[in-house]
Amino acid sequence: MNRQPVERLRNVALIAHGGAGKTQLAELLLHVAGVTDRMGRVDAGTSVLDFDPDEVERRVSIQSSLAPIPWQQHKINLIDTPGYFDFAGEVHAALRVAEGAVVVVDAAAGVEVGTELVWRHAEEAGRPRLVFINKMDREHADFQRTLQQLREAFGRAVTPVQVPIGAEASFTGVVDVLSERAYINQGGSSVASGIPAELADQVAEMRFHLIEEIAGSDDTLLERYLEGETLSEADLAAGLRKAVLAGTVIPVLCGSAGAGIGGRRLLDAIVRCLPSPADLPPAAGRDPQGGAAQRAPSPEQPFSAVVFKTLADPYVGKISIFKVCSGTVRPDSTVLNSSRGQPERLGPLFALRGKEQQPVTEAAAGDIVAVARLQHTQTGDTLCDPARPVTYPPIQFPEPVFAVAVQPRAKADEEKISTGLARLAEEDPTFRVERNAETRQTLIYGMGELHLEVLKSRLKRKFNVEVDTVPPRVPYRETIRRTVTAEYKHKKQTGGRGQYGHVFIRIEPLERGQGFAFDEEIFGGAVPRQYIPAVEKGVREAMAEGVLAGYPVTDVKVVLYDGSYHSVDSSEMAFKIAASQAFKKGFREADPILLEPIADVEVLVPEEFTGDIMGDLNKRRGRILGMEPRGTVQLIRAQAPLAEMFDYAIDLRSLTQGRGTFRMTLSHYEEVPEPVARQVIAAAQVSAG
Numbered sequence: 001m002n003r004q005p006v007e008r009l010r011n012v013a014l015i016a017h018g019g020a021g022k023t024q025l026a027e028l029l030l031h032v033a034g035v036t037d038r039m040g041r042v043d044a045g046t047s048v049l050d051f052d053p054d055e056v057e058r059r060v061s062i063q064s065s066l067a068p069i070p071w072q073q074h075k076i077n078l079i080d081t082p083g084y085f086d087f088a089g090e091v092h093a094a095l096r097v098a099e100g101a102v103v104v105v106d107a108a109a110g111v112e113v114g115t116e117l118v119w120r121h122a123e124e125a126g127r128p129r130l131v132f133i134n135k136m137d138r139e140h141a142d143f144q145r146t147l148q149q150l151r152e153a154f155g156r157a158v159t160p161v162q163v164p165i166g167a168e169a170s171f172t173g174v175v176d177v178l179s180e181r182a183y184i185n186q187g188g189s190s191v192a193s194g195i196p197a198e199l200a201d202q203v204a205e206m207r208f209h210l211i212e213e214i215a216g217s218d219d220t221l222l223e224r225y226l227e228g229e230t231l232s233e234a235d236l237a238a239g240l241r242k243a244v245l246a247g248t249v250i251p252v253l254c255g256s257a258g259a260g261i262g263g264r265r266l267l268d269a270i271v272r273c274l275p276s277p278a279d280l281p282p283a284a285g286r287d288p289q290g291g292a293a294q295r296a297p298s299p300e301q302p303f304s305a306v307v308f309k310t311l312a313d314p315y316v317g318k319i320s321i322f323k324v325c326s327g328t329v330r331p332d333s334t335v336l337n338s339s340r341g342q343p344e345r346l347g348p349l350f351a352l353r354g355k356e357q358q359p360v361t362e363a364a365a366g367d368i369v370a371v372a373r374l375q376h377t378q379t380g381d382t383l384c385d386p387a388r389p390v391t392y393p394p395i396q397f398p399e400p401v402f403a404v405a406v407q408p409r410a411k412a413d414e415e416k417i418s419t420g421l422a423r424l425a426e427e428d429p430t431f432r433v434e435r436n437a438e439t440r441q442t443l444i445y446g447m448g449e450l451h452l453e454v455l456k457s458r459l460k461r462k463f464n465v466e467v468d469t470v471p472p473r474v475p476y477r478e479t480i481r482r483t484v485t486a487e488y489k490h491k492k493q494t495g496g497r498g499q500y501g502h503v504f505i506r507i508e509p510l511e512r513g514q515g516f517a518f519d520e521e522i523f524g525g526a527v528p529r530q531y532i533p534a535v536e537k538g539v540r541e542a543m544a545e546g547v548l549a550g551y552p553v554t555d556v557k558v559v560l561y562d563g564s565y566h567s568v569d570s571s572e573m574a575f576k577i578a579a580s581q582a583f584k585k586g587f588r589e590a591d592p593i594l595l596e597p598i599a600d601v602e603v604l605v606p607e608e609f610t611g612d613i614m615g616d617l618n619k620r621r622g623r624i625l626g627m628e629p630r631g632t633v634q635l636i637r638a639q640a641p642l643a644e645m646f647d648y649a650i651d652l653r654s655l656t657q658g659r660g661t662f663r664m665t666l667s668h669y670e671e672v673p674e675p676v677a678r679q680v681i682a683a684a685q686v687s688a689g
């Protein structure tokens, strides 16, 4: 494909509830545009876009996929996104770089939870939209009902520009309302014809309504319309485009990706109604001094780009996909990664269609290209002309909040696992790896169970390591409630030189969060100076594994106040042992308790779920701190023990049918209530054998 003037580019995100048919629709568009000889089929595993083995195996999209499509002297870069909540990060990234979106809705299922979620994302990103009511061939497909649901959920801007001809098995084509032409599918090609008589009245009425909507969005058109002038097809087309860009009209089309109906009209609508990069305001970022900087989407401007996706390939290495915001970039040039302050040498540039790579000689403002093996670059980074630096804000990704611990199936794989996980985290900003020194576990955080399942299988396929997942251990701690004194004399006489260390210590509770303090009140050299550090060391070692259940001890102060020594047999080792034993002895008597981490939790849910959510948090031993409205939803603030929150992501989703989200950060430690503590201690004793 040759370079297109920026006005002839369309970057379009396909977004929807999972299973609405986005990928199949993209396959149809590729096929009707003549890019593919045969239409790829999701069900047959022959999709060009769902190429990842995990996608083929599960028959669902897991990551965004690109499909450049030439259509009527335009270039459309379709970004097919995954619909499942677990992969919502991909939708965020796609909407950052696409200027417009096509929302796909299943004509039988109607508006679904995922429809609402992606709609909200698109609205927040300020992206003009078209709606495609898909699967008109399916049993129970109902255009009017679905349209009604759309208008109820998203307002009156949602306006049909097509009517289906027939439905279910007898669905054969569509009528374009503005042009008053019918397109009927005959043996795979679309044949233009007159409006079927039984639809004439309906189309006339819709056309009247649509023209009013279009005219109402433009003052000069409105004036001419009110003066009784008949607006030409060109006037109306221009007016419709303006209204869509302004968001006052959201056109609804229909078809069947599976039966191959409605593809050409959708491509037409994308070209005619959705914005080009030039229709958006210039990209806004910061210059190196922190001042505001702007770049218009013109090939003549200094080069700048945003990396919105990274693929980790074990053979090729890392592939970074970016959208050129301004200027032109050529292979083998040196650019600046301004987000990290690092130069990057670009190798060959290529366009991606699914997994297929086609070399390109340049990429100009507005277009999307890929490059392999960048050294420092990660998703969200800005690349730019080193002489004219600019940095764009990073892409906002949802926080991963579902955690499991992983352990290698083969012990020798420890290292391979950490490299593999690190590479996967580079590829996926909604995946995080954390080594917890306290529990000695590697935790992986993701958006949900399916997400982490997929990552496990990628780890196996790409890095050849198998892991088992286990529940995360809770990093409990131990502390005391009262001050005690303890004495220990370590004395051994065996053959040659003996061992002698003798200490008196006082152990005092500290405030929560104070950690550890050590002091001494030795008079008259009862314990010689040089042994005092050994005493502290002995205490610290004993604290590493508490007496109650083996968890680290915290929030205590230890004071060495007396002792004795032997001029020949005393040693650092002997004092360390004495101190350690004295601590263990004293700790048992100091009313020891178990502490658990408490998390700050913020839950965002629609009003109707707040009762259930609060009830559920109470069951998790949570405390509700407050609730406040946030736009159309409620924000519930609470604190809850981490131990009860590991699977919260899953339960919240089922409690709210996917409408709720939450964030969680560690806050502080608190005493574990007695009955729970007893269980934890018993479990620790079992596992210690």
Ligand SMILES: Nc1nc2c(ncn2[C@@H]2O[C@H](COP(=O)(O)OP(=O)(O)O)[C@@H](O)[C@H]2O)c(=O)[nH]1
Pocket (backbone or CB within 6 Å): 016, 017, 018, 019, 020, 021, 022, 023, 024, 025, 042, 043, 059, 060, 061, 083, 134, 135, 136, 137, 138, 255, 256, 257, 258, 259
């Ligand atoms: N009957 C019918 N099935 C469709 C149509 N479009 C997609 N499908 C099927 O719906 C399922 C989900 O399609 P897919 O494209 O993977 O949905 P996505 O999750 O939105 O990408 C697959 O089994 C498709 O074959 C359609 O127009 N009609």
Ligand SMILES: [Mg+2]
Pocket (backbone or CB within 6 Å): 022, 023, 024, 050, 060, 061, 080, 081, 082, 083
């Ligand atoms: Mg898909």
